Amino acid sequence: MTKIVIIGGVAGGASAAARARRLSETAEIIVLERGEHVSFANCGLPYHIGGDIKQREALLLQTPLSFKRRFNVDVRTFHEVVAIDPQARLLTVKMWPSGETYQESYDKLLLSPGAAPVVPPIPGLDNPATFALRNVPDMDRIIAALDSRKPAHATVVGGGFIGLEMVEALHQRGIKVTLLELAAQVMAPVDPEMANILHHELVQQGIDLRLNRGLTAVTQGVSPEADRDATGSCEQGSDNGDLTLQLSSGETLMTDMLILAIGVKPEVRLANAAGLVLGASGGIKVDASMRTSDPHIYAVGDAVETPEFVTGKPGVIPLAGPANRQGRMAADNMLGRDISYTRTQGTAICKVFDLAVASTGLNEKRIKALGLAYEKIYVHPASHASYYPGAHPVSFKLLFDPQNGRILGAQAVGKDGVDKRIDVLAVAMRAGLTVMQLEELELTYAPPFGSARDVINQAGMVAANVINGDEVVCHSEDILALTADQLLLDVRNPGELTSIGQIPGAINIPVDELRQRLSELPTDKEILVTCQVGLRGHVACRMLRNAGFKARNLSGGFKTFQMATARF
DSSP states (O other): OOEEEEEOOHHHHHHHHHHHHHHOSSOEEEEEESSSOSEEOGGGHHHHHHTSSOOGGGGEEEOHHHHHHHHOOEEEETEEEEEEETTTTEEEEEETTTOOEEEEEOSEEEEOOOEEEOOOOOTTOOSTTEEEOSSHHHHHHHHHHHHHHOOSEEEEEOOSHHHHHHHHHHHHTTOEEEEEESSSSSOTTSOHHHHHHHHHHHHHTTOEEEESOOEEEEEESOOTTSOBOTTSSBSSSOTTOSEEEEETTSOEEEESEEEEOSOEEEOOHHHHHTTOOBOTTSSEEOOTTSBOSSTTEEEOGGGEEEEBTTTOOEEOOOOHHHHHHHHHHHHHHHTTOOOOOOOBOOOEEEEETTEEEEEEEOOHHHHHHHTOOOEEEEEOOBSSOTTSTTOOBEEEEEEEOTTTOBEEEEEEEESSSHHHHHHHHHHHHHTTOBHHHHTTOOOOOOTTTOOSSOHHHHHHHHHHHHHHTSOOEEOHHHHHTOOTTEEEEEOSOHHHHHHTOOOTTOEEOOHHHHGGGGGGSOTTSEEEEEOSSSHHHHHHHHHHHHTTOOEEEETTHHHHHHHHHOOO
8 A cells, every 4th residue: 555645735735635546545645734724726815805706715625624525635734744754754744733743654755835935035024014925824814904904005015926916906905006016017927018018007007006116124104204295195005004115216115014925936945954856946856757856755836846848948837737737647656657747838827907918938038038049929909809899909929930930939918818819829839839820720700709810810820921921020129229221111090190109200101002102212221111000011011022122010010019118
C-alpha cells in the first residue's frame, strides 16, 4: 500500500488528493494543511468582498468531512509541516493551536505550498489598517475592517490581478480608491498600449490612478503634508484617516485602509531546508513528471518552476489552471503512471469594471528581452455582428514569427467576447497552428454571437497578409519617429478628424478619393497610411503600391496610435 502525504490543499494539493483516490482505493492519502480551509476558491475572494458572490460558503469547495466522505482522504487542518527529512522520509508536523509536534512518514510526498504575498521592507506596514489577500482568513479580516471601520478611502498597492480586482471590489462598496503602481502600467502580462485601455477605464470609473509611484513609508495618523484640496480637506480619504503614505514621487497621501497586492513569491522554505533544488527563477525545480530533485518528492502549483510554452525557458507562472493540471499529473505519476506536463502558456483573464483583459503566450516586452524575431498586428472588430444590438469593439493584438507564422502570443481587451477569442488563440497555439491557419478556422456565427469573419479570422488574415507580402505594416513607434523621407497620410473622412482626432502633421485624402488624387502625393517618399482601425488603410496601401508608391499601413490605425500614446 502506497502512503501519499500532501502538504497544502487548494488547486494543486486538493486535485492531487482526489485524483489519487480515483486511481487507487488502497493508497493511504493524507493532506496536511496549516490553515483552516483545505479547498477554497481563492480566485473568488475579491468578488465576495465586493458583493458579487453573496455567500461566503460558496467559496469553500471541500471540507475535511466532505473529503473523507467522498474520497476517504485524511485531511488535517491546522497541521503545519515544519521540517522534511528526505533520507528518513519523515515529516515533522506542528498542530495548532496547541503547538505540539509529531512525525509522519510517507512513501510519496507532494508539496503544494502555493505562494505568499510579497511584503516589501517598507517602514510602517505593521499596522491594523494594512491588509493582504491570499486566503479566506485574509478575506474575513478585510470584510470585518470594512464593516467596523467604514473607511471613506482605501489605497491599493499593485496593479496586477488581485490589485485590480480589489480596486473594483472596494469601489462597489462605495469607497474612494487610489491605485498605486510602481511601473508605468497596470496588468504586467499585457503590453503598455493594451494596458492604456484599462487605465482609461479606471479613470472613467473614478479611480485615483497613480502610475510610476511606489510606496516608501507608512505612518499612522494624519500628516500635515498629506494631499489636500483647495478647501483644506484631504484630497483623498477623510480627515480622521488612519494612515499617511509616503510615495516615491515625493507625494504624501492619507488613507483609511491599505491593501498590499504587490505580487506573490513561491513558498519554498520547506523545500529549500530539505535540500531540494530550486530553479533560477526561485521556484522549486521539477521535471516533466512534477518530480523534484528527490525521487520520492513531487511539487506542483505556484511554488514550482515550469517551462514557458513558447521558448521552454523555466519560470514561475502562478495560475490556478496549471496548478490543477499539475496536481492531477503528479497523482498519476506517484501511483506508477508516466504522464508529462507540457509547459505553461500563462493564459489568463481579469475583469476590470466593464472591461475584460486577457492574454496568452509571450507579450512584446518579453519577446524583445529574449531577442526573438517577431511582428505584431492589431485589429479592432466588433464582438459580434455590428448591426445586432450590443456589439462592442474587441482590441486584439497578435504577435507572431514573421518567417513561419508561428504564434508567439496574443492580448485582447473589450467588454464582450474577450475570453472566447483568447481561449481560441490559446488552443491554436498549443495545437501548433500558424497565423495563416487562423483565417481558415471555422467558428460559430450568428449575429448575436459573432461575425461571419470572426475576430480571430480577421487577425489571421491580417497577419497572413504581412507574411505573404500583401501588407507592409508600420506601428506607432514608426509614426513617432517620422523622417524627412516619409509622409503621413490619413485616409479617413474629414469629419472623423474633427470628431475623433488626428495625428499632427498628417495630410488628409479620404480613401474613396485617393485613386483620383494620387498626383498630389510625392513619389520619392515612403507613405505611412493611417485610418481609424486599419481596414481602409489596407485598401489605400494596396492602391498606392499597385500605383508604384512605397507605402506601409499603420496596424490598427489611429485607434491603436491613441492607445500607444495615451498618458495617465
